[in-house]
Amino acid sequence: MKITVLTVGKIKEKYLKDAIAEYSKRLSKYCKLNIIEVADEKTPDQASAAVEESIREKEGERLLKHIKEDAFVMTLEIQGKQITSEELAGKIEKLGVTGTSHIMFVIGGSIGLSSSVLARSDFALSFSKMTFPHQLMRVILLEQVYRSYRIIQGEPYHK
Numbered sequence: 001m002k003i004t005v006l007t008v009g010k011i012k013e014k015y016l017k018d019a020i021a022e023y024s025k026r027l028s029k030y031c032k033l034n035i036i037e038v039a040d041e042k043t044p045d046q047a048s049a050a051v052e053e054s055i056r057e058k059e060g061e062r063l064l065k066h067i068k069e070d071a072f073v074m075t076l077e078i079q080g081k082q083i084t085s086e087e088l089a090g091k092i093e094k095l096g097v098t099g100t101s102h103i104m105f106v107i108g109g110s111i112g113l114s115s116s117v118l119a120r121s122d123f124a125l126s127f128s129k130m131t132f133p134h135q136l137m138r139v140i141l142l143e144q145v146y147r148s149y150r151i152i153q154g155e156p157y158h159k
Contacts, residue, residue, distance in 0.1 A: 001030075001031045001032070001092070001095075001096050001100075001101060001102075001103065002031065002032045002033075002034065002101060002102040002103070003027070003031045003032070003033050003034070003102075003103050003104075003105070003145060004033075004034045004035070004036060004066075004068075004071070004102065004103070004104040004105070005033070005034070005035045005036070005104075005105050005107065005138060005141060005142070006036045006038070006063055006066050006067065006104055006105065006106045006107070007035070007036070007037055007038070007106070007107040007134065007138055008037075008038055008039075008040045008059050008062075008063065008107065008108055008109035008134065009037065009038075009039075009040040009109055009110075009134065009135065010037050010040075011037075011135050011138065012135075013135065016135055016136065016138070016139055019139045019142075020035070020138060020139060020142060023139070023142035023143055023145075023146050024142065026146050027142065027145060027146050027149065029149075030146075030149035030153070031145075031149065035138075036066050038059065038062035038063055038065075038066065039059075039062060040059060040109045040110070041055040041058050041059055041109070043055055043109075043110060043111055047111075052111050055109075055111060056108075056109075056111060056112060056113065056114040056115075057114050057116070059108065059109050059113075059114065060113065060114025060115075060116050060117045061114075061116075063106060063108075063113075063114075063117050064116060064117060064120065067104060067106070067117075067120055068102060068104065070101075070102060071102040071103065071104040072095055072100045072102065072103050072104070072122050072123070073104045073106060073120055073121050073122045073123075074103065074104070074105050074106070074121065074122065074123045074124075074125045075105075075106045075108075075113055075117065075118060075121040075123075075124050075125065076105065076106065076107050076108070076125055076126070076127070076137060076141065077108075077112070077113065077118070077121075077124045077125070077126055078112075078126055078129065078131065079124065079126065080123075080124030080125045080126035081123070081124060081125060081126060082126045082127070082128070082129075083125070085144060085147050085148065085151065086151060088125075088144055088145075088147075088148050089147070089148035089149075089151035089152050091123070092145070092148050092149070092152065093148075093152045105125075105141055105145075106121070107134050107137050107138060107141065108134065109134060110133075110134060127140060127141075127144075
């Protein structure tokens with residue numbers, strides 16, 4: 001299985017880079033992981049709704065260029081469906097069994113995803129009703145994908 005994390009913006013903080021590197025290393029046993037970062041747009045303070053929409057659309061165009069036609073796309077959205085770790089593991093396992101060879105997780109920038117990216121989504125996933133920094137979501141997502149593979153393999157880790 002190929003897993004791609006497609007995200008807006010670069011990680012600058014060393015502690016986040018270290019965590020991403022650790023989970024990337026752990027996941028290499030289970031899947032081919034690819035992380036793609038697209039440039040983010042500068043969002044001015046007190047941006048109008050029109051400016052925010054324009055920013056989302058520009059970032060969305062960059063994201064869509066990387067979304068593969070045959071990939072199953074999961075967008076991370078506050079309004080998405082909240083599922084358990086076991087349910088995520090089951091979803092990943094079922095996709096693999098039914099012939100899906102590529103899952104793409106898409107994380108938007110600080111003001112979210114464009115309507116065009118949301119329209120391409122096969123599954124809207126939410127980790128919480130709370131808002132998290134999109135950089136931190138990358139670490140949380142990788143940990144949950146790693147946990148999913150441990151569950152699928154019946155290996156100890158999940159408590």
